[in-house]
Amino acid sequence: MRTHNLFISHSWGHSDGYEKLVALLEKRTYFRFKNYSVPRNDPIHNANDDDALRRAIRTKMLPCGVVLVLAGVYATYSKWIDAEIGLAKYGFRNPKPIVAIEPWGSEKTSRLVKQSADRVVGWNTESVVGAIRELD
Template identity: 60%
Template sequence: MVKTRNLFISHSWDFGDAYERLCGLLSEASYFQFKNYSVPRDDPIHDAPNQQLLRAAIKRQMSPCHVVVIIAGVYATYSKWINEEIALAQHGFRHPKPILAVQPWASERTSAVVRQAAGRVVGWNTNSIVQGIRTLSP
């Protein structure tokens, strides 16, 4: 029986194509099941009237997750909300959520902020990503 991993995949909609490709890799992985708790583009969370309500909504999405997966492009260093999601994963719950950093395909640089927060950093390939998730959520 394959364990279903609950994942929060942190991303910027400005780079939504990378998010979509990552979800595709995970969906096609053999002997791997996951439930995606990420915030979809059309989710009303985006229309929260203030940052406190948006943060609380993201925390609710992240709550049941085994692993927070972050695409670690350099843009992540400068994204306020990705940094908020890192802070939530590390300090927003009784037990911190492990963070998996995924280096973007063909990227020469990776976000130092994400790399330092991550329990594991993997390359952009299905086996590495799945193994990283399994390692962080046995």
């Protein structure tokens, strides 16, 4: 069984969705992944400047086959989620495909995230895993 290398773009100010997504993926049988996201217990936001932070995020994203982005409306206003989308699309010789995940029960989602995505899926295990398998 293949292991999918994933970068999950998220805001620690809205970490509940990130943690639920990771739990959702961990519970899925016959699906393995390695999470290259920036962990809360080892943040890189204390980098000396924005360029250093951008390089650190790029390094985390480098081995990943797919970038997952939670498409909550807050993502539209997040400087770093925007930077992560830009890195995925333009920071590598081969762009990293982006899966936008619409939060469960959300009435408003980020248009910016959805427009940047290769796939937009709902908050559903099979939809998320299917998009990852299709794009990776």
